[in-house]
Amino acid sequence: MGEFLNFFDMPEQxxxxxxxxxxxxxxxxxxxxxxxxxxxxxxxxxxxxxTDDCQRIRYISGFTGSAGCVAVAAHVNEDxxxxxxxxxxxxxxxxxxxxxxxLTDGRYSVQVLxxxxxxxxxxxxSSKVSPQLWLGAVLEKHSRVGIDLRCISYxxxxxxxxxxxxxxxxxxxxxxxxxxNIWENRPESDYSKIMIFPDEFNGCxxxxxxxxxxxxxxxxxxxxxxxxxxxxICWLLNIxxxxxxYLPVVNxxxxxYSNSTLEWYIDDRxxxxxxxxxxxxxxxxxxxxxESSFDDALERLCSSSCAVFVDPDSVNAYVLNKLYDISTLVxxxxxxxLAILLGFGYNLSKKKLAVLQPQLKEIRENEE
Numbered sequence: 001m002g003e004f005l006n007f008f009d010m011p012e013q014x015x016x017x018x019x020x021x022x023x024x025x026x027x028x029x030x031x032x033x034x035x036x037x038x039x040x041x042x043x044x045x046x047x048x049x050x051t052d053d054c055q056r057i058r059y060i061s062g063f064t065g066s067a068g069c070v071a072v073a074a075h076v077n078e079d080x081x082x083x084x085x086x087x088x089x090x091x092x093x094x095x096x097x098x099x100x101x102x103l104t105d106g107r108y109s110v111q112v113l114x115x116x117x118x119x120x121x122x123x124x125x126s127s128k129v130s131p132q133l134w135l136g137a138v139l140e141k142h143s144r145v146g147i148d149l150r151c152i153s154y155x156x157x158x159x160x161x162x163x164x165x166x167x168x169x170x171x172x173x174x175x176x177x178x179x180x181n182i183w184e185n186r187p188e189s190d191y192s193k194i195m196i197f198p199d200e201f202n203g204c205x206x207x208x209x210x211x212x213x214x215x216x217x218x219x220x221x222x223x224x225x226x227x228x229x230x231x232x233i234c235w236l237l238n239i240x241x242x243x244x245x246y247l248p249v250v251n252x253x254x255x256x257y258s259n260s261t262l263e264w265y266i267d268d269r270x271x272x273x274x275x276x277x278x279x280x281x282x283x284x285x286x287x288x289x290x291e292s293s294f295d296d297a298l299e300r301l302c303s304s305s306c307a308v309f310v311d312p313d314s315v316n317a318y319v320l321n322k323l324y325d326i327s328t329l330v331x332x333x334x335x336x337x338l339a340i341l342l343g344f345g346y347n348l349s350k351k352k353l354a355v356l357q358p359q360l361k362e363i364r365e366n367e368e
Contacts, residue, residue, distance in 0.1 A: 018117050021060055022100060024182045026074055035075040035143035037178055038131050038160075041068050044150040045230055046316055049247045052187040056179040061102050062115045068104030070121075071131050077140045087137050091128040096137055098122045103131060132163035141168040148177040149318040154310075157317035173321070191269035192242035194250055196282050202238045206283035209236050210260050217258035223306035226298070226323075227254040229314040233264075237283050241270070253294050255301070262286040265294045298322050 029037060043054040048066045058064050060072075076099055079085040085096040101122040104112055112123045124134070135145060145164060149157060161171055180186065199205045213236070217225060227233055230249040234240060241250030252266035264286050271279075271288070289297070301308055302323060310320055 018060070018062055019120055021182070022072065022120055025060065025072060025178065028178055028182050029072070029074045029146065032146060032172075032174075032178070033144060034146040034172060034178075036071065036073040036135055036139055037146040037174075038135075039070040039072070039179055040148070040151040041066070042151050044316055044318075045228060045251060046151075046153055046314060047230070047244070047247070049244045051190050051244060053189050056177065056183075057102070059183055060179055061100075061121055062117065063102050063104070063108075063112050064115060065104050065108040065111060068102060068108070068112075068126065069131050070100065070102050071134050072100040073135070073138045074099075075140065075143060076138050080138045085137050087129055087133050089128060089133065094124060094129055096122060096134070099138065101134055103129060103134070130163070132160060132167065135164065135169055136167040139169060142170065144170050144172045146172045146174050146178060148174045149321060150316050151177070152317050154312040154315060154317045154320040157321070173318070189267075190243050191267055192250060194270055194275055194279065195240045195242075195248075196278060197234075197238040197240050199238070206236065206238045209238075210256070210262060210283075213256055214258050214260040217256070217309065220309070221307065222258060222309050223304075224255055224257045224301060225309035226301070226315060226319065227256060227311075228316065228319060229311075232314070237264075237279075237286075239279070239282075251291075253291060255297050263297060264288050265291045265297065267291050295322065 025037070029035075039056055039060060041050075041057050042048055043050055055064075057068055057070050061070050063070075073080075077085070080096065080099065083097075087094040087096065098119075098121055100120055101124055102112055102116055103124050103126040105126050109123075109125060116123060135143075139145075147160075152160070164171055213225075217223070227236075230243070230251050231247070233252055233254050234249045236254075236256075239250065240248040243249055243251045250266065250270055252264060252270075254265065255263040257263075266288065268290055276288075298319065308323070310323065312320065
């Protein structure tokens with residue numbers, strides 16, 4: 001393994017706060033035998049609109065943009081040690097000076113340089129330099145790269161794994177987000193009051209939407225769908241919330257079945273007896289479970305050998321990997337990937353699904 005980079009070697013100037021946080025992160029990486037980590041912007045719902053407790057990139061680097069990734073290396077290769085590490089792409093050659101970087105898109109090219117400590121971080125345009133390229137330039141082969149799979153989509157994970165495999169680098173799924181483990185005085189999560197969106201304004205009552213969804217599943221010979229997008233769930237139930245500053249949703253997950261049964265996974269701090277009664281009057285009976293038990297639902301789906309729709313764009317890689325891992329124990333399970341199953345504000349219809357059939361065929365072929 002290459003030289004172990006100690007962040008104490010960095011000069012003390014500009015912003016010692018983020019320098020100290022990198023030192024703490026380095027110790028956490030060493031404790032987990034990680035050579036590098038990737039810290040993605042989005043939360044477990046793959047939302048770019050984050051609550052304060054999920055602003056992990058802001059915490060570790062100071063960058064407040066709505067998209068991006070931070071890469072941090074602890075063990076580095078000889079090229080980096082000799083100050084020769086660089087990335088060469090069709091966009092040009094990019095010198096690597098630091099063992100940590102912020103990658104974001106062109107919208108933030110000025111902002112990121114104003115917010116980060118350049119004695120701690122390089123900054124790159126993510127359309128020109130990918131996390132994979134950066135890791136390949138600074139790490140030795142067979143290095144271990146820690147990633148929280150809850151914060152990336154399955155499609156992103158597939159591409160990342162393909163690229164890192166080609167570089168002989170190993171993805172290590174983290175049991176917990178490594179930033180959360182070192183974050184002192186981390187803000188509390190928000191659990192807003194649920195607001196009912198009345199039928200006179202919503203265009204279609206929730207029971208009718210549920211029947212449409214169930215019929216669509218039956219038409220496709222499917223038993224269930226896993227929904228991890230709070231916007232879609234709030235649309236389906238005709239509810240709103242204030243868990244995010246600029247998005248009227250409550251954070252939650254759901255499993256919907258072809259018999260119109262719904263399992264709603266939501267933190268019970270959103271609910272009280274009065275609210276539960278109001279909700280049942282609004283959308284009828286649905287089974288409500290603590291969000292912390294969602295993994296149990298995934299295991300139950302697999303053990304029941306049912307056919308499940310999963311959207312690889314809106315369901316994080318942790319959920320899909322868990323379904324795949326469990327399903328190896330139950331060969332009868334079918335995991336069908338569809339580019340879009342449930343869109344915010346859409347009634348699901350046969351016509352809409354017919355338009356998506358070519359995408360379904362292509363995804364199936366790729367999976368095979």
